[in-house]
Structures are given as structure tokens and as C-alpha cells.
Amino acid sequence: MNKSLKHIIIVIVAIIAVNFISHKVYKRFDLTTDQRYTLNEATLDIIKKAETPIIIDVFLEGEDFPSEFRRLQSETKQLLEEFRAYNDNISFKFINPTEDEDTRDQAIKQLNARGLTPMQLNVQENGKQSQEVIFPWALASYDEVTVKIPLVKNKIGETQQQLVTNSVQHLEYAFADGISKLVNPKRRKIAVLKGNNEMDNLNIADYVKTLRDYYFIAPFTLDSVNNNPEKTLKSLQDFDLIIAAKPTEAFTEEEKFVLDQYTMNGGKSLWLIDQVAMDKDSLYNDFGKNVALARDLNLTDFFFKYGVRINPVLVSSMYSAPIVLLSGEGSNTRAERFPWTYSPLAQGISTHPVVNNLNYVKFDFASPIDTLKNKTHKTILLQSAPLSKLEGTPREISLDEVNNQQDPASFNKGSQNLAVLLEGKFTSVYNNRVKPFDLKDLKNESVPTKMIVISDGDVVKNELDRNGPKELGYDSKLNQFFGNKEFLVNAANYLLDDNGLINIRSKEIAVAFLNSEKITEEKTKWQLLNILLPLVLLGIFGFSFNYFRKKKYAK
Numbered sequence: 001m002n003k004s005l006k007h008i009i010i011v012i013v014a015i016i017a018v019n020f021i022s023h024k025v026y027k028r029f030d031l032t033t034d035q036r037y038t039l040n041e042a043t044l045d046i047i048k049k050a051e052t053p054i055i056i057d058v059f060l061e062g063e064d065f066p067s068e069f070r071r072l073q074s075e076t077k078q079l080l081e082e083f084r085a086y087n088d089n090i091s092f093k094f095i096n097p098t099e100d101e102d103t104r105d106q107a108i109k110q111l112n113a114r115g116l117t118p119m120q121l122n123v124q125e126n127g128k129q130s131q132e133v134i135f136p137w138a139l140a141s142y143d144e145v146t147v148k149i150p151l152v153k154n155k156i157g158e159t160q161q162q163l164v165t166n167s168v169q170h171l172e173y174a175f176a177d178g179i180s181k182l183v184n185p186k187r188r189k190i191a192v193l194k195g196n197n198e199m200d201n202l203n204i205a206d207y208v209k210t211l212r213d214y215y216f217i218a219p220f221t222l223d224s225v226n227n228n229p230e231k232t233l234k235s236l237q238d239f240d241l242i243i244a245a246k247p248t249e250a251f252t253e254e255e256k257f258v259l260d261q262y263t264m265n266g267g268k269s270l271w272l273i274d275q276v277a278m279d280k281d282s283l284y285n286d287f288g289k290n291v292a293l294a295r296d297l298n299l300t301d302f303f304f305k306y307g308v309r310i311n312p313v314l315v316s317s318m319y320s321a322p323i324v325l326l327s328g329e330g331s332n333t334r335a336e337r338f339p340w341t342y343s344p345l346a347q348g349i350s351t352h353p354v355v356n357n358l359n360y361v362k363f364d365f366a367s368p369i370d371t372l373k374n375k376t377h378k379t380i381l382l383q384s385a386p387l388s389k390l391e392g393t394p395r396e397i398s399l400d401e402v403n404n405q406q407d408p409a410s411f412n413k414g415s416q417n418l419a420v421l422l423e424g425k426f427t428s429v430y431n432n433r434v435k436p437f438d439l440k441d442l443k444n445e446s447v448p449t450k451m452i453v454i455s456d457g458d459v460v461k462n463e464l465d466r467n468g469p470k471e472l473g474y475d476s477k478l479n480q481f482f483g484n485k486e487f488l489v490n491a492a493n494y495l496l497d498d499n500g501l502i503n504i505r506s507k508e509i510a511v512a513f514l515n516s517e518k519i520t521e522e523k524t525k526w527q528l529l530n531i532l533l534p535l536v537l538l539g540i541f542g543f544s545f546n547y548f549r550k551k552k553y554a555k
Contacts, residue, residue: 039082042501043176047087049183054142056080056092059135068164069134075168076151097135111135115148142182149178154481155359166357173504180501181213188496191220191239196247199457204245205469206462210489222255229437233258241268241496246457250298253436260429264443268450268495274457275310275367276393289398303453305429307378308420309370310455313392315416317344318408319385321362324477338402346382346418353502354490355381359483366456368416376426382419387411422451450495459484
């Protein structure tokens with residue numbers, strides 16, 4: 001065998017070996033500083049579960065697509081290519097739903113019917129401003145089931161560039177969450193507490209409907225605790241999470257003991273508590289006023305032992321959602337917005353996954369939460385703005401207050417805690433106390449568990465119209481969405497999450513944008529530099545080359 005043949009065989013064997021190794025050992029390298037293309041382990045676990053094709057239709061496409069949203073488009077495409085690299089069952093395509101002028105209106109109507117609402121944008125290019133309509137949504141289909149995936153992350157008061165940045169940061173979570181609904185079977189169970197005059201089913205319908213995408217959910221009443229408390233506790237322990245949505249009747253000691261032992265056995269809970277009896281709807285009467293009173297739910301010692309205290313006073317904040325009232329008479333009557341300090345807008349103060357990159361959450365007649373020293377770990381999730389004050393009860397609340405000029409100097413109590421997460425091992429409320437009834441398997445300290453306490457029940461309340469419940473967080477009078485739904489869904493997901501999916505929300509991505517004003521101002525200069533300069537340099541090179549060539553060979 002000659003040397004050349006040996007070399008050919010060696011090369012062939014080497015190529016086969018490299019291909020075999022590359023097939024077995026798979027590695028992608030992310031050289032970006034913020035690791036934006038490195039998928040979270042929870043995301044990888046989810047997308048690898050897809051054993052049959054997942055078809056994703058993305059509606060971020062169009063000829064006149066706004067420049068800022070082209071960045072969102074490219075980031076979405078890059079992310080989905082990463083998904084496909086790890087599981088070739090995932091396929092996607094970008095669609096322009098308004099491409100065909102003849103079917104444009106029908107397409108928009110069909111998308112609206114599926115809950116894919118359009119978004120109107122102000123676009124400024126070449127010094128001119130125009131308006132464009134886009135559909136920032138995707139539809140993912142798997143085994144004849146389809147879920148919608150929102151691609152835009154709104155936040156009050158932010159520019160379109162900030163909106164795109166927030167949306168890019170949210171992309172991985174949005175797609176992973178959507179695919180998780182398709183490939184992960186429901187396992188966890190949620191109980192919505194009834195029996196203490198909690199909020200009506202219709203008022204929490206949208207929240208319950210949303211949670212059903214993830215979990216089994218059912219009502220649970222504590223009425224049977226009087227006849228068979230141990231059986232009631234055992235039945236309650238079949239659920240992984242309990243939600244108390246604005247109870248207005250006091251809990252008995254027997255009910256509290258059952259709830260306490262549920263927590264001791266590792267049960268998670270989400271409490272939406274009104275410590276002050278006051279509703280905005282009660283102001284719309286002939287007098288336009290009502291009296292705010294402290295509400296006794298017999299839960300003070302319950303929460304105190306766990307490490308928080310909800311004070312029976314009202315938080316009034318300069319940064320709050322306005323109230324819409326009718327002004328004028330007869331044909332001159334019109335709806336007008338007025339400042340209303342009793343609807344504080346709360347924002348997350350940390351990068352905790354429940355509140356990271358979250359829109360403002362709207363409260364109504366909320367109370368402050370104090371945190372107390374004990375062994376549970378406490379995380380403040382939501383706070384009012386720094387310009388806040390506290391108003392004691394009983395207190396008359398009147399709509400006429402919208403006519404009063406507020407003095408910012410009086411709002412001097414700083415930010416007030418409105419939602420707190422408790423984690424760790426809890427000490428029983430009934431430790432070293434007389435028990436309401438005997439219990440065989442009594443626990444005085446819990447296994448590690450979690451609890452979220454929110455000092456306003458109306459945070460979970462959706463509006464109603466003739467067609468039924470509206471989406472949670474939507475205020476029809478203001479025509480604005482707040483972050484209530486996302487916050488509460490995140491809260492439930494965090495309390496029940498065992499695969500780290502919720503932690504994807506903490507991902508930070510830096511998105512760089514060009515300065516559109518500077519582009520308009522310096523457009524001509526850079527066009528000349530990019531077009532004329534290369535031609536000038538090429539001409540100088542050609543002239544010099546010919547000159548020296550002639551000079552060399554002339555000799």
C-alpha cells in the first residue's frame with residue numbers, strides 16, 4: 001500500500017471519527033456577555049419532553065415592521081432556533097396576518113376572537129411619525145392542543161425601547177411556560193377556600209381559569225370542621241396550595257387550627273386579606289361616601305406567629321391609579337379622571353422571580369404589613385411608592401376628596417409593604433397553647449414550606465360586564481392593564497414550582513438600540529461616508545498602483 005493511499009484512508013477514518021464524536025458529544029457556545037442564548041435548565045427539561053411535533057406560529061412579521069420590534073423579532077427567531085437545536089420536534093414559522101389586503105379585516109377579526117389582541121405603535125423613521133398595528137403573539141400547538149404565548153411585556157410609563165427590552169428578557173419564560181402547558185401533565189392541586197364569605201366565584205373567575213392551565217383547582221369549605229375536624233384536615237392535605245380570596249367573616253379557632261396544621265404539614269398558602277372593610281363600589285351611592293372600619297377576621301395571632309402583622313389602617317399614596325367619575329350635566333356630562341390616593345400602584349422592589357420585570361399592581365384600600373422577627377425568611381414582594389401615608393380607622397371616605405389639593409409633604413411615611421413572602425420552617429400558632437380539639441398527629445413545627453400574604457383582597461378581583469368576567473388586571477374605566485394577573489399567577493407558580501421554571505423570569509438581558517434622532521440628523525453624513533469614501537479610497541489605490549507600475553517598468 002503506497003503512502004498516498006494510506007493518507008486517504010487516515011483522512012476518511014478521521015472524518016468518520018469526528019462525525020461520530022460530534023454526534024455523541026453536543027455542545028453550543030454562548031459568547032455573549034449576558035449569556036442571552038444559554039437556556040435555563042428548566043427550559044431544557046421542558047422542551048426535551050416534546051416527543052411529537054410542536055408547531056409554533058409567530059405573528060411578528062411584515063414589510064413595514066417597526067425597527068424597535070425587529071429586534072424583538074430577531075431575538076424571538078434566535079431563541080426558537082436554540083429550542084430547535086435541542087429538540088428537532090420543535091418547528092416554527094413567522095406569519096404576517098395582515099399581508100393579504102383582501103382578507104386583512106377577516107384575519108384581524110379571527111385573531112381577536114382567539115384572544116390575540118393587536119397592538120398599535122407609534123413609529124418614527126426618517127423624521128416622520130406614523131402608526132402601525134402588530135400582533136405580538138405566538139400560537140404553539142401540540143397533540144391537537146393550542147396555547148397562546150404573549151411576546152410583549154407591557155409596563156406603565158415605559159418607552160417602546162424599554163418595552164422591547166422587557167419583552168426580550170421575558171421571551172424564554174413566555175415560550176417555556178407555554179410549552180410547559182402542552183407537555184407537562186397537571187399534578188398539583190389547589191383549594192379555593194369557601195365558608196368565610198370569601199369573594200364570589202365570578203369575581204375571581206379569570207384567575208381561577210388561568211390557574212386551571214397549570215393545576216387542578218376546586219373549592220373547599222371548612223364547615224365540616226365542627227363535626228369532624230381531623231377528617232377536614234386530612235381532606236385539606238390532599239391539596240398542595242390553598243387560596244383565601246378576601247374572607248370577610250371571622251375564622252373560628254377550630255378552622256384556624258386546621259389551617260395551622262395544614263401549614264405544619266408542608267401546605268402552601270396564598271392569603272388575600274382585607275383588614276379594613278371598605279370597597280370602592282360602596283362609594284357609588286346617593287351620598288358618595290362610606291365609612292372604613294377595621295375588620296376582625298380573628299387571624300391577627302395567626303399571622304403574628306408566622307412573622308407578619310396586617311395593620312387595620314389604610315395606605316394612601318401619591319402614586320396611585322386615578323378614579324373615573326362623571327362630571328358636568330346633561331349633554332355636557334363626560335367621564336373624567338381624578339387623582340385617587342386610595343388605589344396605590346405597587347412595584348416589586350427586588351429581582352425576585354415573582355415580581356421581576358412586573359407591571360405595576362393596582363390595589364384598592366390596602367393596609368400596611370409589618371414584618372416581625374422570627375426564624376421564617378421574609379421577602380418583601382410589593383411596596384407602595386415612597387410618598388405614602390397611613391390613615392386610621394374608623395374613617396369616612398368620600399368621593400368629594402378628589403376636589404381636595406393633596407399636600408405631598410403629608411405623605412411622609414415612606415414605602416409600605418403590601419405583599420410579603422414567608423419561607424422556611426414555621427412554628428405552630430398553637431404551640432404551648434390550649435388546642436381547640438385533640439389531634440393524633442400534632443406538629444408544633446412545620447417542614448419547610450411557603451406562604452404569601454397580600455394586604456388587599458381586591459387585587460384578585462376581575463371586572464364583570466354583560467358578557468361575563470373580564471381579564472384580571474384590566475380596568476375598563478381607565479382602559480388600562482395592570483400587573484395583577486401576572487403577579488398572582490407568578491405567586492401561585494412560585495409557591496408550587498418544583499422545576500425552577502419561575503426562576504427564568506430573573507434573567508437579565510441588555511438590549512442595545514440605535515438613537516433614532518441621531519440617525520435622522522446624521523443620515524446624510526453616514527451615507528456619504530459609507531458610499532463615497534470606499535470609492536475615493538479605491539480611486540486613490542488604482543491611481544497609485546498604475547502610477548508606480550508605469551514608473552517601475554518605464555526604466
